[in-house]
Amino acid sequence: MHRFFVEPSQIRDRQIVITGDDYNHIRNVLRMKPGEEIAVSNGVDDREYRCGIEEYTEREVVCTLRFVKEAGVELSARICLFQGLPKADKMEFVIQKAVELGVCEVVPVAAKRCVVRLDEKKAAARVSRWQGIAEAAAKQSKRGVVPAVRGVMSMREAVGYARDMDVKLIPYELAENMDRTRQLVETVRAGQRIAVFIGPEGGFEESEVQEAVAAGIEPITLGRRILRTETAGLTVLSWLMYQLES
Numbered sequence: 001m002h003r004f005f006v007e008p009s010q011i012r013d014r015q016i017v018i019t020g021d022d023y024n025h026i027r028n029v030l031r032m033k034p035g036e037e038i039a040v041s042n043g044v045d046d047r048e049y050r051c052g053i054e055e056y057t058e059r060e061v062v063c064t065l066r067f068v069k070e071a072g073v074e075l076s077a078r079i080c081l082f083q084g085l086p087k088a089d090k091m092e093f094v095i096q097k098a099v100e101l102g103v104c105e106v107v108p109v110a111a112k113r114c115v116v117r118l119d120e121k122k123a124a125a126r127v128s129r130w131q132g133i134a135e136a137a138a139k140q141s142k143r144g145v146v147p148a149v150r151g152v153m154s155m156r157e158a159v160g161y162a163r164d165m166d167v168k169l170i171p172y173e174l175a176e177n178m179d180r181t182r183q184l185v186e187t188v189r190a191g192q193r194i195a196v197f198i199g200p201e202g203g204f205e206e207s208e209v210q211e212a213v214a215a216g217i218e219p220i221t222l223g224r225r226i227l228r229t230e231t232a233g234l235t236v237l238s239w240l241m242y243q244l245e246s
Contacts, residue, residue: 002030003039003048003139005146011065016040016051018061026053026061038063043138043146046074073143075102075244076190080165081233082158084111084200085118090230091126092133099137099147101237102244106134107161108152113202123152155208159215162195168217170197171232172209181220185239194240198233 004022018026018040026032032053040049040063047070051063081103083094095106108127110118118126130149138146153161162168167188175181188194197204197212204212213219222235 001037001039002026002032003041003142005041005043005135005139008042008044011040011042011049014065015054016049016063016065018063019059023059023061027056037066039142041144043144046070046072046144048144073141074145075104075241077188077192077194077240077244078104079194079196079237079240080105080107080162081237082107082109082153082162082195082197083233084109084198084204084229085114085116085152086200086229087115091130094230094233095130095133095149096137097234098237099134099143100141101234101241102143103147103237104145105148105150106130107150107158109155109158109197109200110152111155111200111208112205114200116200118152127151155204155211158197159212159217162197162217163215164193165195166192168195168197168212168215169220169236170204170209170212170217171199171222171227171236172219173203173226175219175221178221178223181222184218184220185243188240188243190244196233196236196240198229198236201229 004018006018010017034053034055037050037052040051047068049068050066052066054062054064081098083106085108098106127149134149135146222232
């Protein structure tokens with residue numbers, strides 16, 4: 001079944017209206033007819049609104065609400081991925097897969113070893129594109145919430161942003177003791193806010209790790225092998241997803 005996201009204001013009692021690009025997609029690409037059913041989410045809570053297409057106006061798909069389903073697909077904790085800016089289109093891949101694994105937020109981090117440097121105009125354009133990728137991934141994985149992609153932050157800003165989160169992890173190639181890593185992952189509980197810091201190619205500089213540790217962020221190991229930046233975050237997210245859904 002096709003899924004679409006709308007603003008909460010577009011859900012009006014027993015009626016839901018769909019506009020913009022989704023209007024064109026439903027009418028001209030999918031060529032759906034009145035009476036066919038679609039799933040709609042408001043991008044905020046874990047509910048799925050099942051509705052039938054009633055009619056097309058010049059700019060809207062008008063739908064009639066049939067029933068509301070508690071989707072139950074969201075993780076019971078809120079995970080924020082702080083991703084050091086990687087080269088090329090790796091960030092798009094990371095965002096897509098992170099959304100599939102259940103993150104609620106992605107923060108691009110301009111760490112010291114990042115090869116990519118974005119000025120304010122380029123950063124805004126990239127974030128807009130990344131947000132679109134997050135929405136597409138949320139649709140594909142049938143999530144009820146569209147994870148937010150925040151503006152690019154420095155490492156110091158990112159550490160400050162994560163300060164009040166309950167569990168804060170930073171994979172580091174010099175970290176040891178897999179038992180300690182396992183214990184930290186196993187402490188994760190429903191209702192918590194979790195921060196995961198992933199370095200760019202080349203990892204974080206030692207001074208950045210020290211800054212993170214001073215703010216209460218726990219260094220962890222991902223094992224004996226060195227993982228690429230686009231692999232490291234997905235590894236940690238997979239562990240957390242398993243812990244929260246077991």
